Amino acid sequence: MDFQFTEEQLAVQAAARDFAQSELWAGVIERDEHQKFPAEQIKKMGELGFMGMMVSPEYGGGGMDTVSYVLAMEEISKVDASCSVIMSVNNSLVCWGLEKYGTEEQKQKYLPRLTSGEIIGAFCLSEPEAGSDATMQRTTAEDMGDHYLLNGTKNWITNGSTASVYLVIAQTNPELKHRGINALIIEKDTPGFVVGLKENKLGIRGSDTHSLMFTDVKVPKENRIGEDGFGFKFAMHVLAGGRIGIAAQALGIASGAFELALKYSKERKAFGVEIAKHQAIQFKLADMATDIDAARLLCLQAAQDKDNHVDYTKSGAMAKLFASKVAMDTTAEAVQVHGGYGFVKEFHVERFYRDAKITQIYEGTSEIQKIVISRELLK
Numbered sequence: 001m002d003f004q005f006t007e008e009q010l011a012v013q014a015a016a017r018d019f020a021q022s023e024l025w026a027g028v029i030e031r032d033e034h035q036k037f038p039a040e041q042i043k044k045m046g047e048l049g050f051m052g053m054m055v056s057p058e059y060g061g062g063g064m065d066t067v068s069y070v071l072a073m074e075e076i077s078k079v080d081a082s083c084s085v086i087m088s089v090n091n092s093l094v095c096w097g098l099e100k101y102g103t104e105e106q107k108q109k110y111l112p113r114l115t116s117g118e119i120i121g122a123f124c125l126s127e128p129e130a131g132s133d134a135t136m137q138r139t140t141a142e143d144m145g146d147h148y149l150l151n152g153t154k155n156w157i158t159n160g161s162t163a164s165v166y167l168v169i170a171q172t173n174p175e176l177k178h179r180g181i182n183a184l185i186i187e188k189d190t191p192g193f194v195v196g197l198k199e200n201k202l203g204i205r206g207s208d209t210h211s212l213m214f215t216d217v218k219v220p221k222e223n224r225i226g227e228d229g230f231g232f233k234f235a236m237h238v239l240a241g242g243r244i245g246i247a248a249q250a251l252g253i254a255s256g257a258f259e260l261a262l263k264y265s266k267e268r269k270a271f272g273v274e275i276a277k278h279q280a281i282q283f284k285l286a287d288m289a290t291d292i293d294a295a296r297l298l299c300l301q302a303a304q305d306k307d308n309h310v311d312y313t314k315s316g317a318m319a320k321l322f323a324s325k326v327a328m329d330t331t332a333e334a335v336q337v338h339g340g341y342g343f344v345k346e347f348h349v350e351r352f353y354r355d356a357k358i359t360q361i362y363e364g365t366s367e368i369q370k371i372v373i374s375r376e377l378l379k
């Protein structure tokens with residue numbers, strides 16, 4: 001493992017840090033409180049190149065590596081995990097999936113607008129009865145010759161109402177089980193496609209999460225990604241990379257909360273001295289910092305595997321499993337270090353504490369990561 005960052009990687013990290021610190025703190029509590037989508041902030045992130053970081057410049061992307069992406073995700077997540085989930089879905093799931101498996105026409109049509117932040121994308125796999133058990137797709141894409149007829153409901157879709165392009169996973173041939181599933185590109189204003197109610201969430205409240213309904217939606221055959229029946233594998237490949245992004249998000253949530261706790265511990269006095277002078281607090285800080293460094297190493301390992309074209313299924317799942325646990329533990333301790341102040345909104349750590357939980361749920365629960373890891377070990 002060699003994590004001597006290149007000048008380019010350090011420049012990306014510095015740019016993300018600068019943007020997050022100067023543009024995301026303002027209004028983050030209000031956006032969280034009122035579930036306000038960070039439209040302006042996402043537009044700027046597109047202008048700065050954060051919405052299509054790994055996409056080739058040929059399609060308007062930054063042509064960057066996954067290590068740079070992890071560094072940027074950590075910095076954005078240190079301040080606003082709602083912005084980073086929007087960024088993560090757009091980069092890792094939508095742009096990466098389209099660039100890797102889309103036709104030349106699909107790439108030309110969607111990638112330049114997705115990478116610039118002009119539009120954003122959504123990835124639609126989960127259903128009311130198919131979350132972890134993703135092969136159980138009830139949404140159907142009936143083959144009608146020159147088009148598919150899409151019917152069904154998707155749940156908990158990030159960027160549900162704000163996206164313009166949706167990658168929808170649906171069953172075409174139930175007899176073939178997961179080998180009969182397809183991935184289709186649907187545009188927002190396609191007749192029969194309706195965005196359902198917005199979820200009122202515990203965390204990442206600035207991002208919009210919706211159910212989606214499809215009734216006899218006509219999808220041209222040229223909107224299918226990959227060969228007939230490739231949809232489930234498409235979803236699995238895309239999620240394997242997506243988990244590196246969410247691991248980096250969890251890392252950023254943890255390090256953001258830690259930095260606040262460290263600062264507070266040097267300011268707040270109790271029993272006549274700064275609380276950082278008490279061993280009870282020092283032990284917490286030492287544990288938090290150690291966990292965060294370990295999580296960062298796992299994230300970078302997975303990113304490096306991806307950049308080196310080494311199978312990253314296991315390392316990505318390990319990074320997500322561990323970093324999301326570290327996010328939970330660290331944010332709880334950051335609240336504890338803040339005492340009563342940690343329980344109120346102004347000090348931010350209660351938001352990090354709420355945001356951390358989703359990293360153990362989306363893009364595969366922690367239990368799913370353990371299944372993925374153990375399968376790789378037992379291969």
Ligand code: CAA
Pocket residue numbers: 089123125126131132133134135156157158178179232233236237239240313361362363364365368371372
């Ligand atoms: N890469 C490539 N192919 C894979 C794969 C991977 N990582 N994992 C499985 N596959 C392939 C298998 O090889 C198999 O193909 P063949 O039959 O042709 O050999 C096929 O997929 C089916 O595999 P399994 O029999 O192993 O499938 P399974 O039903 O046992 O489940 C699972 C596998 C890993 C549990 C999978 O269902 C899974 O990942 N579930 C979690 C889904 C998930 O992450 N959902 C999150 C929703 S998206 C989201 O959250 C986005 C957001 O908004 C932020």
